[in-house]
Amino acid sequence: MKKLKIAVQKSGRLHDESLSLLKDCGINIDNGRDQLKASATNFPLEIYYLRNGDIPQYLKDGVVDCAIIGENILIEKGEGTSIADRLGFSKxxxxxxxxxxxxxxxxxxxxxxxxxxxxxxxxxxxxxxxxxxxxxxxxxxxxxxxxxxxxxxxxxxxxxxxxxxxxxxxxxxxxxxxSEAVLAVSPNISDNENIILNKLRFRIQSVLQGRDSRYVLLNAPNDKIEDIIKILPGMKSPTLLPLAEEGWSSLHSVVNKDTFWEVIDELKLAGAEGILVCPIEKMIV
CATH class of the missing domain: 3.40.190.10 (Periplasmic binding protein-like II)
Structure with missing residues (x-):
């Protein structure tokens, strides 16, 4: 069975955050101590642990199909290598x-x-x-x-x-x-490996969207719902459920974590009460 070959930093903060991302993508890695190569047990992925400065050459030569690498290193040494996704860590x-x-x-x-x-x-x-x-x-x-x-x-x-x-x-x-960590792709990646890469990217994007968002539940009087919905558009529109108390409803929606506190302030002014905020593990849109 074909496997996607991905390079990550051998040690350091980028190494830890890269493996954490793969773990959050549901990928289990059979990784013994000091191994230079390991395989995922539940996804067609092979991980190469390399020196950060060597990864761009491995990408250009097609030894690995993709890599999680600092954008600064890619710009310095990875001419001709494309960025598939920005990962938001190791800034x-x-x-x-x-x-x-x-x-x-x-x-x-x-x-x-x-x-x-x-x-x-x-x-x-x-x-x-x-x-x-x-x-x-x-x-x-x-x-x-x-x-x-x-x-x-x-x-x-x-x-x-x-x-x-x-x-x-x-x-x-x-x-x-x-600079930040990016998912970089070899110019020599094959069609078969590209299919696996797209499956991996789907998982990564779902995890990153979850990390960037917060799930918000709130109660509001029915006569305030229209104003609150303008503040909480959600993924398409907020979920609206009637409460046991007549004249009140519960709204469920998603808020970007970077604008979270500003939105909460607006919600309170608009009449929202009992606001509950939850982290999102993954978000698929």
Whole structure:
């Protein structure tokens, strides 16, 4: 039986969140300790655990059919590889940062400067767009230390919370790109594997839609229902059920988690009472 080959990061936060997503998709992985390859027991899927920086080449060569990978790595090394879905976790940004003592007013201040980075292609493209010429020092790790040891005047690296920059007396001055985990697809994927991929994508999208939504149940007097329905359109329209108490109804609907509190405030003003909010495991539309 054909299996879809998917690559995930060998270790780290992206590894954990990737496996958590697959688990939420109902996929059980027979994974022993320190294995580099494992199979799902209930879905035609084979998982390859790879170094993050190696995954784009495996995709381009067709060794794996797809991968859960940081968009920043894909942009840097995965030319020709397409993104099927954005997954909403492992968010970060690729940014330029300088020492706190550097008097910085604009990107022009980096003309002729030395910049240490693990993202040379991304940085070259950005500097070219801005018309800046700089000397690049390519470093595979611990880029933040470069200004402190006199190797560079600035750095270009990934930033999440900014705490690492702070500890190294650096400040972020330019955001080159924003990144998150994505499902990337090999340009060499076969038709058979693409069928399996679409089944996997259906599950992933259902999980992600559930994560992004909240199920809301509320009670309302019947004369307020029309106003409340305008606030709660739901997936198509809210579910409406009569309560035992005459003149009252219960409404059930779905709210996006990013606008949840604003919607709740509107519902209360419109006359909603007894509002109950539940997480959604999966949502299929």
């Amino acid at each position: 970060c940004r690729v940014s330029l940062a300088i020492p706190n003592s550097f008097k910085y007013e604009s990107i022009e201040d980096l003309n002729g400067k030395r910049i240490a980075t693990s993202y040379p292609e991304t940085l070259r493209d950005y500097l070219k767009q801005k018309g800046i010429e700089a000397e690049l020092h390519i470093i595979s790790g611990s880029v933040e230390i470069a200004p402190n040891i006199g190797l560079a005047d600035a750095i270009c690296d990934i930033v999440s919370s900014g705490s690492t920059l702070f500890k190294n007396n650096l400040k972020e001055v330019e955001v080159i790109l924003k």
